[in-house]
Amino acid sequence: MTNKTNEKKVHSGSVNWYLWIGLFMTVTAVCMAVLGMFWTPYSTTAMSAAERFHAPTWRHLFGTDNFGRDIFSRVMHGAGTTIVVSAFVVLISGSLGILIGATTGYFGGILDEALMRIVDAINGFPSILLALVMISLLGSGRHNLILSLGIVFTPSFIRIVRSEFIRLRDADYIRRARLMGVGRARILFVHILPNIFSTFWVSVMIGFNNAILAESGMSYLGIGVLPPDASLGNMLSDAQGYLTRAPWYALSPGLTIVWIVLGFALLSEGIRRSGEEVSHE
Amino acid sequence: MSDRTTLVQIEDLTVKFPGNPAISHVNLTVERGEILGIVGESGSGKSVTALTLMGLLADDAQICSGQILFDGQVMAQAGRAQDKALYRRYQGARMSMIFQEPMTSLNPTGKVGAQVEEMLLLHTDLPKEERRRKVCERFAAVGLKSPEILYGCYPHQLSGGMRQRVMIAMATILHPDLLVADEPTTALDVTIQNQVIALLKEINEREKNAMIFITHDLNLARRICDRILVMQNGQVVESGRTEAIFEHPQEAYTKRLIAAVPKRKRGEEAVVTQQPPVVEVAHLNVFYPKQKTGFFKKNEKQLVVSDANFVIRQGETLGLVGESGCGKSSLSKAILGMNRDITGEVRHASVRPQMIFQDPYSSLNPAKTVEWLLTEPLRAAAARDDAWKMTADKRRELVCEMLRKIGMDESYLHRKPSQLSGGQRQRISIGQALITRPALVIADEPVSALDVTLQAQVMDLMKKLQREMGVAYLFISHDINVVYRMSDRIMVMKDGRIIEQGETKQIFEAPQEAYTKLLLAES
């Protein structure tokens, strides 16, 4: 009955550049990283005094570092570390988020209240600070980093999942499902869950990006992934000392982080836009 | 009445949005002092016509043919860019508009006084105190009490009716030649609706301005308008004096529209059955928690339904009428067992009554297909009752049979709700509620969100299924005419009490309570 004078999105019908560029960037990054786990053009650890600080050439795409190691190989390897760590972080926090958020959101009650107080308190906090505290309790290293970031990121997922479940638990179609006598578990995971996937997916993508930034930040500070294990963050930390001598050393891992994060951000925006276009029709 | 000249003249107007034409070749005129009604269902182009006239179209809309004249001045013309400066001088001062949603139409963070005053600020040179005085005067003129206090209030502090009065005060403060009212009462309760209509009519008579009244409600248009213009799919179907349109409609669509309006006329006589009851309600009180947020949370209870007594018998329809907030929904929830905070007795003869909701868009799970939606009740029933255990083929057969019963077919099986129209969704809802053959279905405003022609279809479908399956309905609505058409017996509810109940005919012909009479008089 209302004829809203809503502005329609301008770009309906045109190519969804965000989606395709984002997809391209993400796919190349992930492929290189996965490849880097099995094969790199050069050894990531072999040092060579003769080849120190070579600027990028066709032989060494990203040049060589202070030990004469091939930076491209190390970036491939480091990107693998960063992506795997972040993927595990999102996997842990996402699944905990769904389990806890779904049950507390749907059933409510005192447990939910208490939990939300804690979640709110944690959520208000800068995540890197919490991760620092966790790390100082657990100690550094790859596994502890995954565990601490996983725990630190869980509350934000709980919050999103919970608010979606609260929104939907009183939706007319869920009320009717209850009247039909559908069981609780089935309502939670068969009736409601498919309806929150689009929202959840967006937050997974944001969470993944935040995890990448957090991981590389911690590794940069020397309390995340520790050398000789290569990660984009600790490469940057090494490279900072040679900024005048070999700027490419810092640029390579840095721009790789930007590439991965930007690719993912564009991809999620592209997905969001294509979703909007579908719902407009 | 002697100086009747044409104020607005719209000639051959066609407006397009990217992709779809909104209105095409619309002609209309508005005389000074008259009220012109534009009537049509949603998507008929009535609002677009008004917005084009007011110069309020979105930037991507385009006038493809025709022109708009206001008091002899060409306001807009095909092929010419909109003259925004010209429009700004006219908007508010000479033509103004009232919208459907009084809550969202006012700026939530602005004081209502200042928002009305902005009109004077934009179009006059009055000093500050003078402006304030005029605003308060206007508040009083539209029937708002203590205007000085009201001046400093924010929209959320006012009731819906008060907000709409503020909107009217704003729109009429500069005594515009033309007032456009777009569904001004649709979001309001019946009694408030009536007051607002009376106010608009009073203003029209007092100030002799012209008015365009846009509505989907033919009855309403009949009560207020001098002339009526019927629109469908962006075109003018028919126009003429109100009596002429109602008594001698020329076009098929107009006839259909008038016929679809629930009138106090029934095809079949009410069936008064002596069947056994499917539900008996005795001395039912329903409470609602009233949350007080303080340092110590006190949980107070509020009585929302008090001492309800009635029975619903097999195969009959019991209508329940009342305005929003009267306790209709709380009563239905209590019957369904969704609210357990009750005293008294609700005795069901069978298990699991089902429910049909108002909004066809939110009552079907958007992630599922029609087939899944219709099968799920069978699966749920099978999980509790061995009698419903059956093979997948048998289920599918039942689902297809139900689809045919609700006037659809197998081709819809794999569609999702987003691929169905509002009417089709409501049909699926009905099918979903009835597929497990419940003895009682509670229908909470099942047709209120639908256009009039669809309303009639859905009600006919419900009646047909009732005959075929012997289901009883508790039919809840705020619209007494809709209830009349559906029900065998009627209950009237006010402030949590059932104030009157009886056979439909008896309630309509000889209402006992003053409130019932009021409801009947207003519709």
Added chain:
Amino acid sequence: MAYQSIRLFGKKIITLIMTLFLVSVAAFLAFQIIPGDVVTAILGTEATPEREEQLREELGLNDPPLVRYTHWIGGVLKGDFGRSYRYSKSMNEMMPVAELIGDKLPVTLWLAVLSVLLIIVVSIPLGVFWVRSKNRILDAVLNVLTQTTMAVPSFFLGILVTYFFGMVLKWFTPGGYVSYRDDFAGFLRYLIFPAISVALPKIAMTARFLRNSMLTEQSQDYVRTARSKGCSSRRIMYGHVLRNALMPVITFLGMIIAEIVAGSIVVEQVFGLPGVGRLLISSISNRDFPVVEILILYITAVVIIVYFWVDMLYRVINPQISKQ
């Protein structure tokens, strides 16, 4: 009305104090249960058992946790923040945490203040400009530009800033930190560059957030009402839309400020600033828990107090909330 506001204010203050108390308990206890003996960490593995026992007694490690907590928090309230395990003041005396933190605090605070100012001054006009420009190409450029900026981690941004402004353009000397005690203007001039590194991604975020908020507001019904009154698009933007659109931005900025307090930890490392962030990192690596505890308590307090004021500001500006 006034009475209610005071009551609300009082309630919020009590909540604030309760939260700080809980955090102090958590921060203290967390570092009591972790593995690794502090005494061994300080003395090394070759100390005699007598020396170890003496140190334990000195540090009060033999008392039950509750006694130690009371002792610690009592000291904190009186301004005695305890002593570092690592840094010594003289041969026989360990460095008091208060002194350790004292001259590092202004560096971090000024960095945060400069960054927040930068964010507010740049992002709000940028967001408004973005919405007002109807140019599709400009819109796309701003979109990609802000997306890219948000994808740059602040430490890498710091390195880029160091490289371009410090080494290529030579606008400042990387590592050439000037103490605020010696030359305050020089101190601020040096801090500008770290502040830019902290602020840039947040500017992009805030501008995008404001833009989306304004686009949402622009499609609201009250904007149509304003147009029907004959308001110019300028008046609609500044008189109606901006005010409503800024409401969520205020809360968003509160979160951003909290992030900045933490984000500066990393940037301090990049620019070699002697702020509390670097101290925190080194104390974590050194297991210097008295320092870590105090710093966590301090950062928490800053974050909570920022939230408190943002919440108050929001209540003052938004009439809809004050009714509850």
